[in-house]
Amino acid sequence: xxxxxxxxxxxxxxxxxxxxxxxxxxxxxxxxxxxxxxxxxxxxxxxxxxxxxxxxxxxxxxxxxxxxxxxxxxxxxxxxxxxxxxxxxxxxxxxxxxxxxxxxxxxxxxxxxxxxxxxxx
Amino acid sequence: xxxxxxxxxxxxxxxxxxxxxxxxxxxxxxxxxxxxxxxxxxxxxxxxxxxxxxxxxxxxxxxxxxxxxxxxxxxxxxxxxxxxxxxxxxxxxxxxxxxxxxxxx
Numbered sequence: 001x002x003x004x005x006x007x008x009x010x011x012x013x014x015x016x017x018x019x020x021x022x023x024x025x026x027x028x029x030x031x032x033x034x035x036x037x038x039x040x041x042x043x044x045x046x047x048x049x050x051x052x053x054x055x056x057x058x059x060x061x062x063x064x065x066x067x068x069x070x071x072x073x074x075x076x077x078x079x080x081x082x083x084x085x086x087x088x089x090x091x092x093x094x095x096x097x098x099x100x101x102x103x104x105x106x107x108x109x110x111x112x113x114x115x116x117x118x119x120x121x
Numbered sequence: 122x123x124x125x126x127x128x129x130x131x132x133x134x135x136x137x138x139x140x141x142x143x144x145x146x147x148x149x150x151x152x153x154x155x156x157x158x159x160x161x162x163x164x165x166x167x168x169x170x171x172x173x174x175x176x177x178x179x180x181x182x183x184x185x186x187x188x189x190x191x192x193x194x195x196x197x198x199x200x201x202x203x204x205x206x207x208x209x210x211x212x213x214x215x216x217x218x219x220x221x222x223x224x225x226x
Contacts, residue, residue: 037216039165039218046208046218046219046220046221047157047159047165047208047210047218047221048218049215049216049217049218052216060215062215063122063215096164096165098164105153105212105213105214105215105216106212107155107167107170107210107212108155108157108165108167108210109167109170109176111164111165111166112164113163113164114164
């Protein structure tokens, strides 16, 4: 059974760095073709893709946010970590991690429940 | 970057209605398009991938079609559980989601 779960702070101050962790089970990120990505959703708005890390540790980022994003994996812990630097109230929203199993790019077949992050002083 | 649009943005329908949502890409994504359903406070759920392939466990009243730059999601007979927001997503070149179509009563 594939599951993903996001964790991290609910409240972050502007200009700080946000660190989110995706802990997954039911698959191995070391398996060929496997990837884990991050998608966010501001309140009442559409989904926005952020970053993906592949089974071979190749990383891709949303062009408009790439200078502020870093994604990494810890295979021993079945975790993927996303950091967002210099956060702003516009970064407020629900952050989801999701799996792709057909290579990169592919579609997201399993999603975590999401974690709500508010950026406010 | 590839841009995605959806129409309509909101759709009012009744149980039993046939519903069609259109998704357009700014350039060809070939068949690399997925559809997701999202309910309030929940994660998106994959419905359709590769434009027309039904994900395991998704009811057959959902179908997808199209290629290139224009795609449609059709719900053949709307059920109470189908009132939600629907997003298309291209995965030909990185990832882009559409703005969503809310299906309500």
